[in-house]
Amino acid sequence: MPIKIGSVLSCAPEAVIVVVDNLQTFENNKLGLQVGRFLKIAQGNHDFTIAVIRNIKGSNTIGLDGNTIWNFQIECQAIGSLLDDKTFDRGSLLLPVPTEHAFIAEKDTLDKIFSADSDHDFPLGKLSMNKTIDLMINGNRFFSKHIAVVGSTGSGKSCTVASVLHDVVGIAQHKNKNKGKQNNSHVVIFDIHDEYAAAFTLEKEESFTLSRLDIDSLQLPYWLMNSEELESMFIESNEANSHNQVSQFKHAVILNKEKHNPGIPDVTYDTPVYFSIKEVYYFIENLNREVIGRLPEEDKPKLADGQLVTDRNIYFDRIHDFVANSSAAATKATNGPFNGEFNRFVSRLEAKLADKRLRFLLNAKKPDGQPHVTADFEALMKQFIGYLDKANVTIVDLSGVPFEVLSITVSLISRLIFDFCFHYSKLQHAQGKLNDIPVMLVCEEAHNYVPRDNHAAYRASRKSIERIAKEGRKYGLSLMVVSQRPSEVSETIFAQCNNFMSLRLTNDADQAYVRRLFPDNANSITEILPNLAPGECVVVGDAVLLPAVIKMPLPVPEPHSQSVKVHKEWKEQWRDVAFAQVIERWRK
Numbered sequence: 001m002p003i004k005i006g007s008v009l010s011c012a013p014e015a016v017i018v019v020v021d022n023l024q025t026f027e028n029n030k031l032g033l034q035v036g037r038f039l040k041i042a043q044g045n046h047d048f049t050i051a052v053i054r055n056i057k058g059s060n061t062i063g064l065d066g067n068t069i070w071n072f073q074i075e076c077q078a079i080g081s082l083l084d085d086k087t088f089d090r091g092s093l094l095l096p097v098p099t100e101h102a103f104i105a106e107k108d109t110l111d112k113i114f115s116a117d118s119d120h121d122f123p124l125g126k127l128s129m130n131k132t133i134d135l136m137i138n139g140n141r142f143f144s145k146h147i148a149v150v151g152s153t154g155s156g157k158s159c160t161v162a163s164v165l166h167d168v169v170g171i172a173q174h175k176n177k178n179k180g181k182q183n184n185s186h187v188v189i190f191d192i193h194d195e196y197a198a199a200f201t202l203e204k205e206e207s208f209t210l211s212r213l214d215i216d217s218l219q220l221p222y223w224l225m226n227s228e229e230l231e232s233m234f235i236e237s238n239e240a241n242s243h244n245q246v247s248q249f250k251h252a253v254i255l256n257k258e259k260h261n262p263g264i265p266d267v268t269y270d271t272p273v274y275f276s277i278k279e280v281y282y283f284i285e286n287l288n289r290e291v292i293g294r295l296p297e298e299d300k301p302k303l304a305d306g307q308l309v310t311d312r313n314i315y316f317d318r319i320h321d322f323v324a325n326s327s328a329a330a331t332k333a334t335n336g337p338f339n340g341e342f343n344r345f346v347s348r349l350e351a352k353l354a355d356k357r358l359r360f361l362l363n364a365k366k367p368d369g370q371p372h373v374t375a376d377f378e379a380l381m382k383q384f385i386g387y388l389d390k391a392n393v394t395i396v397d398l399s400g401v402p403f404e405v406l407s408i409t410v411s412l413i414s415r416l417i418f419d420f421c422f423h424y425s426k427l428q429h430a431q432g433k434l435n436d437i438p439v440m441l442v443c444e445e446a447h448n449y450v451p452r453d454n455h456a457a458y459r460a461s462r463k464s465i466e467r468i469a470k471e472g473r474k475y476g477l478s479l480m481v482v483s484q485r486p487s488e489v490s491e492t493i494f495a496q497c498n499n500f501m502s503l504r505l506t507n508d509a510d511q512a513y514v515r516r517l518f519p520d521n522a523n524s525i526t527e528i529l530p531n532l533a534p535g536e537c538v539v540v541g542d543a544v545l546l547p548a549v550i551k552m553p554l555p556v557p558e559p560h561s562q563s564v565k566v567h568k569e570w571k572e573q574w575r576d577v578a579f580a581q582v583i584e585r586w587r588k
Helices: 023-028 107-114 139-143 157-169 196-200 227-234 242-260 277-289 312-316 343-354 356-362 374-384 403-430 456-475 491-495 508-517 520-531 566-571 579-587
Strands: 004-012 015-020 038-042 048-062 068-083 087-089 101-104 120-127 130-138 146-150 187-191 210-213 291-293 333-335 393-397 439-443 477-483 497-502 536-541 548-551
Touching: 004 023, 004 068, 015 038, 015 048, 023 068, 038 068, 038 107, 048 107, 068 107, 087 107, 107 130, 120 139, 120 157, 120 536, 130 139, 130 548, 139 497, 146 157, 146 456, 146 508, 157 187, 157 196, 157 477, 187 196, 187 403, 196 210, 196 393, 210 374, 227 242, 227 343, 227 403, 227 456, 242 277, 242 312, 277 312, 277 343, 343 356, 356 403, 374 393, 374 403, 403 439, 403 456, 403 477, 439 456, 456 477, 456 491, 477 491, 491 497, 497 508, 508 520, 520 536
Parallel strands: 146 477, 146 497, 187 393, 187 439, 210 393, 439 477
Antiparallel strands: 004 015, 004 101, 015 068, 038 048, 038 101, 048 068, 068 087, 120 130, 120 548, 291 333, 497 536, 536 548
């Protein structure tokens, strides 16, 4: 039988006040009367209102007999109804009237609220207030809608993300639960600090395949870029003649794509087919040197040997010498329309092509040393969603990617995955089906490449990830956005998240921001954010029957995100370091 602890004194949508007028009752039930625990309030029939305790205050007076008389008021927030004392419904919010009896929500009631059913079938963690109960969430609503995971440094974000993904792909205690069979999960992680490879690396006999793409193994040829990404990489938008640079670069790229792909009709600036960036550089440099012959019947670019250029396609072959500018009647020639206009543009192209750090983009080669061509598009696409080696998890290690191309790298990979999901979904829709290979993109440390401010350096990545946030769900592509500074991440992305996992947040701005993102009936639970223990988090959203504080299990194996135990290391004896090895890696 539930234990009666008092009666309703007043009720409003934001607060229900329950009064406990007996000190003995309060003392006997202190364990169940704590902030964050649940009360069950009668409705006068077989239904109950479920409310979460927000705060408790007591007052005392001295009676006529000289004894202290205590009075306790418990402020709660109604979060749903237990219909017919059997099924919990978060959408049905019946408020109790004064004098109705209030009870402590006993284990049987908690089981009904948090129990697994055909929908709520994914265990997320243990309830902090009752470690014997798993919080069961709706797996479909959780993974098919976007998820936000936020928390200060050291609060356990990486372990929380790894723990959730371990359940998805079947890893537990260094074992592969799907050994001999493989589920159809597809997870791509943007890993900015190279933390997650350790969490998904098992012994060889467990036969779990992890696809890890780093600066050396990532194959990302520049010709996969669309117009915006190419221009963001090669053109400075604040230069006076940037419009001319854009128009001639576009013209050169389209001509070169047509030259190298004669069998593909209607090639556009955005078609993902091979072109030679070196040949485009030659083309731009020739335009920059071009001189037009002005003798009778000429009016065409004129090379140093007197040859007239009738087809500018020859500019792709090499850098040509042109006749000198002249006003003499016998050798009349004037500068071409772009002569001298592209000096800066050409030197920038030259510098980018010579930069060895960008070789994974501008000089990507196959194992046989040949550059990737249009026919390799399928293999290039397969690497991102694990189809090259049948891997459920693909980690894109961004730790070695130069800062100036981080945004373009993230933009390019996320856009390719989006485009693949879009076109595959359209093929499925034509057959009356939905996308049956949904993908989840995990954006670790998202504030690094999808910041709130509209900085030009991050425009490409921000645009691609925002597009996924707004449209990806329709095509089977969902996001998990992970950040320690939620107030610095693009608002568009968080506005599209339907499920939130918030670990400890100590920064006032971040707490206030997360409070605004949470639904109204979960606002009270955000008061606990600065006091959560590592690994504890507040879970709110479509997939969860009601907001809850849970303790996430530690993933085994763990990601490499643990803090260095500084004091312990400092107490050890002096250690020597192999400086040569550090410097060798540094130079590489």
